[in-house]
Amino acid sequence: DAGVIQSPRHEVTEMGQEVTLRCKPISGHNSLFWYRQTMMRGLELLIYFNNNVPIDDSGMPEDRFSAKMPNASFSTLKIQPSEPRDSAVYFCASSPGTGGGQPQHFGDGTRLSIL
Amino acid sequence: GDSVTQMEGPVTLSEEAFLTINCTYTATGYPSLFWYVQYPGEGLQLLLKATKADDKGSNKGFEATYRKETTSFHLEKGSVQVSDSAVYFCALSDRNFGNEKLTFGTGTRLTIIP
Numbered sequence: 001d002a003g004v005i006q007s008p009r010h011e012v013t014e015m016g017q018e019v020t021l022r023c024k025p026i027s028g029h030n031s032l033f034w035y036r037q038t039m040m041r042g043l044e045l046l047i048y049f050n051n052n053v054p055i056d057d058s059g060m061p062e063d064r065f066s067a068k069m070p071n072a073s074f075s076t077l078k079i080q081p082s083e084p085r086d087s088a089v090y091f092c093a094s095s096p097g098t099g100g101g102q103p104q105h106f107g108d109g110t111r112l113s114i115l
Numbered sequence: 116g117d118s119v120t121q122m123e124g125p126v127t128l129s130e131e132a133f134l135t136i137n138c139t140y141t142a143t144g145y146p147s148l149f150w151y152v153q154y155p156g157e158g159l160q161l162l163l164k165a166t167k168a169d170d171k172g173s174n175k176g177f178e179a180t181y182r183k184e185t186t187s188f189h190l191e192k193g194s195v196q197v198s199d200s201a202v203y204f205c206a207l208s209d210r211n212f213g214n215e216k217l218t219f220g221t222g223t224r225l226t227i228i229p
Binding site: 004031033042043045048050055056091093095097101102103104105106107108109 | 146147149151156157158159160161164166204208209210215216217219221222
């Protein structure tokens with residue numbers, strides 16, 4: 001079975017530019033999660049969706065960040081405008097969404113560098 | 116709220132040594148417990164899990180037992196290999212319906228020397 005698919009794997013751009021990260025969850029999974037990982041702050045949950053609806057966005061750092069899930073097989077995380085401090089690895093994960101206690105399955109991440 | 120505390124790293128061991136990475140948790144409910152592993156340049160992979168007290172999760176020679184009385188889920192392996200070098204995360208998930216979030220520990224970096 002295909003796992004969680006993220007694109008691009010690497011992104012390098014200049015500050016002020018818009019960045020869009022993409023995620024395709026595992027087919028049949030109803031919950032989707034966006035994380036950010038840095039050396040300083042470790043792994044942080046940014047937002048999670050259940051059945052395409054945002055359930056908890058309390059981890060989204062500020063208004064420059066937005067996330068959408070237009071359908072069950074696709075989600076985007078957008079940063080506009082980007083800043084150097086947004087440099088990190090961004091992970092998408094999905095889970096069956098059938099209740100708590102389920103493991104999450106992670107993609108390989110997008111390594112984002114803002115110059 | 117829920118929290119996970121795992122031993123500080125980095126941990127460096129020689130090949131074939133015995134490994135223990137400690138993990139303790141605080142949870143208001145009755146959580147499921149997980150160990151994830153992250154190899155360089157990759158995402159987190161589920162290593163093993165346990166869903167109730169005294170359950171033992173195991174995979175690839177790693178084991179962890181859900182100890183409710185000590186609120187612990189320590190990761191062990193009898194003989195580590197160079198290929199086990201990675202970052203290991205302990206995590207819990209509240210079993211209440213509608214709460215899908217995982218609470219992660221800070222991760223423990225493990226390096227195995229030949």
